[in-house]
Amino acid sequence: MIGDVVGSTGRRLLKDKLPNLKKIHQIDLCIANGENAAAGLGLTPRLAQEINEMGVDLITLGNHTWSKRELVERIDLLNTVIRPANGPAEWPGVGWRSFKTPQGLVVVINLLGRIFMEPLDCPFRTADQIIEHVKTELAPVAIFVDFHAEATAEKMAMGYYLNGRVAMVAGTHTHVQTADEQILNRGTAYITDVGMTGPIHGIIGMNPESSLHRFINHMPAPYEAATGLGQLSAVVVSVDSQTGKAQTINRISIKE
Numbered sequence: 001m002i003g004d005v006v007g008s009t010g011r012r013l014l015k016d017k018l019p020n021l022k023k024i025h026q027i028d029l030c031i032a033n034g035e036n037a038a039a040g041l042g043l044t045p046r047l048a049q050e051i052n053e054m055g056v057d058l059i060t061l062g063n064h065t066w067s068k069r070e071l072v073e074r075i076d077l078l079n080t081v082i083r084p085a086n087g088p089a090e091w092p093g094v095g096w097r098s099f100k101t102p103q104g105l106v107v108v109i110n111l112l113g114r115i116f117m118e119p120l121d122c123p124f125r126t127a128d129q130i131i132e133h134v135k136t137e138l139a140p141v142a143i144f145v146d147f148h149a150e151a152t153a154e155k156m157a158m159g160y161y162l163n164g165r166v167a168m169v170a171g172t173h174t175h176v177q178t179a180d181e182q183i184l185n186r187g188t189a190y191i192t193d194v195g196m197t198g199p200i201h202g203i204i205g206m207n208p209e210s211s212l213h214r215f216i217n218h219m220p221a222p223y224e225a226a227t228g229l230g231q232l233s234a235v236v237v238s239v240d241s242q243t244g245k246a247q248t249i250n251r252i253s254i255k256e
Contacts, residue, residue: 043061063112111127
């Protein structure tokens with residue numbers, strides 16, 4: 001699982017580092033959060049294809065899902081992109097996908113938190129509905145969840161709520177990798193935030209000048225991705241394909 005990919009720097013890090021990482025860790029499935037891939041805000045169909053060609057199998061999104069009109073119009077045609085499942089029924093696209101790996105069929109679910117976010121349907125009840133459906137209809141060997149949320153407590157609550165029912169709950173959105181990776185007592189790999197794959201010298205990947213203008217002057221300023229040296233943040237999770245429970249979780253942080 002690759003943490004939020006931010007702008008051209010994040011995409012460059014994927015291109016440069018991901019092939020070797022997949023080889024070293026013998027990766028069967030690579031997920032990346034791509035909601036900031038387009039210049040730091042949103043995703044376009046062209047960039048989704050580019051990220052797939054770099055070795056990412058499935059792309060999850062978040063609160064900036066609909067920042068680019070092109071994605072609104074074409075997400076139904078993109079079978080490797082997942083938007084948050086707990087959005088309104090009118091949203092195009094899908095909130096979970098299955099993927100065939102050498103170890104069997106897996107399911108990836110994307111959920112959006114509600115604390116300090118725009119209000120959506122309950123992510124906990126949405127998770128219940130999807131998990132019940134896929135376990136009955138597909139019987140996957142593992143289920144992975146990208147919980148795109150702001151509040152640490154809400155992310156931890158999701159981890160314990162799904163503990164033993166999914167292989168992984170990985171938090172995204174804050175762009176700062178946390179050092180609390182663990183296997184919960186019922187077999188779910190958990191981390192509060194995977195981190196960011198993007199510019200090191202920025203404010204969560206954004207241009208410092210624009211960000212400071214918003215904080216200090218309380219005036220609108222454009223969201224601009226920072227440039228320069230980058231970092232790649234990720235976690236590697238191994239799963240027992242017989243039980244669907246996590247065996248290990250390890251953080252990865254690569255800085256240029």
